[in-house]
Amino acid sequence: xxxxxxxxxxxxxxxxxxxxxxxxxxxxxxxxxxxxxxxxxxxxxxxxxxxxxxxxxxxxxxxxxxxxxxxxxxxxxxxxxxxxxxxxxxxxxxxxxxxxxxxxxxxxxxxxxxxxx
Amino acid sequence: xxxxxxxxxxxxxxxxxxxxxxxxxxxxxxxxxxxxxxxxxxxxxxxxxxxxxxxxxxxxxxxxxxxxxxxxxxxxxxxxxxxxxxxxxxxxxxxxxxxxxxxxxxxxxxxx
Numbered sequence: 001x002x003x004x005x006x007x008x009x010x011x012x013x014x015x016x017x018x019x020x021x022x023x024x025x026x027x028x029x030x031x032x033x034x035x036x037x038x039x040x041x042x043x044x045x046x047x048x049x050x051x052x053x054x055x056x057x058x059x060x061x062x063x064x065x066x067x068x069x070x071x072x073x074x075x076x077x078x079x080x081x082x083x084x085x086x087x088x089x090x091x092x093x094x095x096x097x098x099x100x101x102x103x104x105x106x107x108x109x110x111x112x113x114x115x116x117x
Numbered sequence: 118x119x120x121x122x123x124x125x126x127x128x129x130x131x132x133x134x135x136x137x138x139x140x141x142x143x144x145x146x147x148x149x150x151x152x153x154x155x156x157x158x159x160x161x162x163x164x165x166x167x168x169x170x171x172x173x174x175x176x177x178x179x180x181x182x183x184x185x186x187x188x189x190x191x192x193x194x195x196x197x198x199x200x201x202x203x204x205x206x207x208x209x210x211x212x213x214x215x216x217x218x219x220x221x222x223x224x225x226x227x228x229x
Contacts, residue, residue, distance in 0.1 A: 004160075031215060043206065043219035050215065059216065091160060093217075102168070103149060103215060108161040 002026070004109035006092050012115045013082055021077045021112045025094030032075050033095075033106060034067055038088035046090075049075065050097065082116045089113050119144045119211050121220035129226040130197055138192040138223045140207035145188050148210040151217065152181050152192050154203040161206065164192070169212075197227045 005024045013019050025032050034046040045059040049069040060066070064082075069075040079086055089111040096104040120143045130136055140150070149168045153161040165174045165181040167190070173182040180193040190207055204224045208217040 033216065035217070035219075042221055043208075045216040045218070048215050056216065093161075103210060105151060105163045105166045106217060107163060108153075110160040 004092055004094050004107055006090075006109040006112050008112060009110065010113045010115075012117065014117050015084060016081055018078065018080045019082055019114065021079075021090050021114070023075045023077070023092030023109060025073065025075070025092070026107055029094035029096055029107075030072070031095045031097055031103075031106075032069055033093040034075070034077050035091045035093065036088040037091060037111070041088075043091070046077070079114075082114075084116045087114055087116045119147075119209065119218050121207060121209055121218055123205075123207060123220040123223050125223060126221065127224040127226075129228065132197060132199060132227055132229050134197050134227075135193070135195050136197055136225075138194070138205050138207075138225070140190040140192070140220055142188045142190075142209050142218075142220075144211065145185050146212040147185065148212050150181075150183055150190050150207060150209050152179075152190075153206045153208065155206060155222070156203050164205075194225075197225075199227050199229055202226050 007022045030051050032049045037043045047067045048056040064080045067077045091111045093106040093108045095106045098104050122141050124139045151166045152164040167174050167183045178195040183190045204222045206222045208219045
């Protein structure tokens with residue numbers, strides 16, 4: 001089937017505006033992750049969803065960042081009151097949990113390039 | 118705190134060479150290790166996943182090894198081709214968590 005898809009592919013916004021980024025995981029994958037990739041920081045984890053468990057939000061850089069996953073499938077990452085330092089490529093990944101405690105490969109989407117002016 | 122380092126940061130080789138990319142991590146308590154490639158302006162493509170109980174994985178011209186106790190992994194690319202040019206990233210999943218912690222990457226250029 002199709003891979004992980006993300007939209008939009010590019011987003012340019014003005015400082016202070018809110019943005020929403022969308023991720024469609026691979027069908028049947030129960031785990032969903034958000035990462036961001038910026039020039040100064042490399043690739044860093046943001047948030048993780050697995051089934052009906054409470055999400056792991058430990059990587060969110062501030063309370064301006066939030067994410068939700070509806071119906072165990074599509075996820076939206078929201079950044080409120082965007083700042084220039086939020087400019088980065090936001091990557092979504094999904095994976096199967098093969099057995100209790102055994103993690104499968106993470107498959108990544110193409111990313112959303114966010115530019116905050 | 119887990120830190121992942123990749124050496125070299127950049128590598129340029131002629132077509133046909135066999136090469137080794139190195140990845141080291143500071144905390145040996147990992148669940149698995151994954152190698153990716155990233156082409157400019159694109160997302161990540163998974164290459165190989167090694168579970169913590171495994172020593173190596175192979176896929177075509179790629180072979181990845183894992184020495185968990187010493188905190189090292191290597192990605193071996195045989196008979197390199199210009200199409201192998203990309204940035205190669207290794208990432209570890211810390212024990213009991215599901216996030217990936219990424220290395221800094223090795224930018225590979227294979228010239229004809």
